[in-house]
Amino acid sequence: MFLYFTQNAGSANVFYGICAGLGFGSGFWAIFITMAAEQFGTNLRATATTTVPNMVRGSLPLIIVLFKWLRSITGDNYVMSGWITASVCMVIAFIALYFKKESFGKDLNFVEA
Numbered sequence: 001m002f003l004y005f006t007q008n009a010g011s012a013n014v015f016y017g018i019c020a021g022l023g024f025g026s027g028f029w030a031i032f033i034t035m036a037a038e039q040f041g042t043n044l045r046a047t048a049t050t051t052v053p054n055m056v057r058g059s060l061p062l063i064i065v066l067f068k069w070l071r072s073i074t075g076d077n078y079v080m081s082g083w084i085t086a087s088v089c090m091v092i093a094f095i096a097l098y099f100k101k102e103s104f105g106k107d108l109n110f111v112e113a
Contacts, residue, residue, distance in 0.1 A: 001086055001090070003018050003021070004018050004019075004022060005082060005083055005086070032053075032056075033049055033052070033053065035100075036048050036049055036052035036053075037049045063085060063089065066088065067081050067085045070084050070085060
């Protein structure tokens with residue numbers, strides 16, 4: 001993310017390389033799906049695994065609204081608005097990571113009521 005916002009007058013190939021790195025860096029998606037599935041019993045696992053990514057995708061309009069609002073505050077400064085938006089998203093991600101409970105060794109044999 002740092003390279004994306006700090007590259008100045010770079011070539012298109014460098015920019016494409018940075019974008020590819022961001023894409024490979026977001027390979028946590030499989031881990032994200034697995035963590036979502038582990039939180040529910042057997043009969044809800046498939047529903048949770050398909051619903052959680054859609055909720056993440058659904059948060060994009062909120063991020064866009066934040067970016068546009070910040071752009072209006074910063075005087076149409078796209079880079080500053082991007083930095084702030086990215087920082088807010090990363091802070092939220094780190095807070096979620098901090099409060100995430102470890103599921104290794106957790107008994108996944110839930111008893112249905």
